[in-house]
Amino acid sequence: MTPTPAPALTIGFDLDMTLIDSRPGIHACYLALAERTGTYIDADLAVTRLGPPLVEELVNWFPPEEVAAMADLYREMYPSIAIAATPAMAGAREAMDAVRAAGGRTMVVTAKYEPNAKLHLAHLGIEPDVVVGDLWAERKAEALREYGAGVYVGDHVGDVRGARTAGALSVAVATGPCDGDELRAAGADVVLDDLSAFPAWLAAYREAPRA
The missing domain is CATH 3.40.50.1000 (HAD superfamily/HAD-like)
Structure with a gap:
């Protein structure tokens, strides 16, 4: 054929x-991740540098050994927080x-x-x-x-x-x-x-x- x-x-x-x-949704998702984990994330700063993969931002806020798990958690939370806000x-x-x-x-x-x-x-x-x-x-x-x-x-x-x-x-x-x-x-x-x-x-x- x-x-x-x-x-x-x-x-x-x-x-x-x-x-x-995507700034409003991502901002909200970072704040939710910070609340969930008890880790400070400057969401205002993070949304000024969108483009690179998620893990490249998360390394600024979490120890290297936690980044993969935090990325999975963020992606799990994302649909209910970020989609409608974007x-x-x-x-x-x-x-x-x-x-x-x-x-x-x-x-x-x-x-x-x-x-x-x-x-x-x-x-x-x-x-x-x-x-x-x-x-x-x-x-x-x-x-x-x-x-x-x-x-x-x-x-x-x-x-x-x-x-x-x-x-x-x-x-x-x-x-x-x-x-x-x-x-x-x-x-x-x-x-x-x-x-x-x-x-x-x-x-x-x-x-x-x-x-």
Whole structure:
């Protein structure tokens, strides 16, 4: 049987601070984890540096030998605390719709625990064709390559590195912890203020002649 060819246009998106404003939910979950464990966590500080995997934040608050267990506990608590508290970012739905209107395929590639990433998207009614979790920075290239993504959209310099490692165009949005200058310095090909600007950018990108 001849395999079905992939759509000519496959675009990947990061999740936290790209498609969703996960700060309120994550803030609440860190406070709950602190209360549950009796360990101080500066939730205000933690939500200013979203992007890297959970364990990279937890090492700031727990001894190394406890981090894995605390990550499991956090993920167990997360659905009942963080999902309903997390809104979509401005332009998120419209960005996904623009890819579909162009006949393309959408995917989400995130460092977040995949089951929780899927819960967020389902709660908000955002339905990408593919969701891959538990990948950060350069490792995001694994999924981007597997599904033939030519563009990856994210808010963190780690997302830029993932796109570049995959040989994909890096479109950055300055809605997370990294500002436009940081994103450009990391090698982003395009920097947008937020996803509200994405549909117009996509239309221009599709019309531009290819080398």
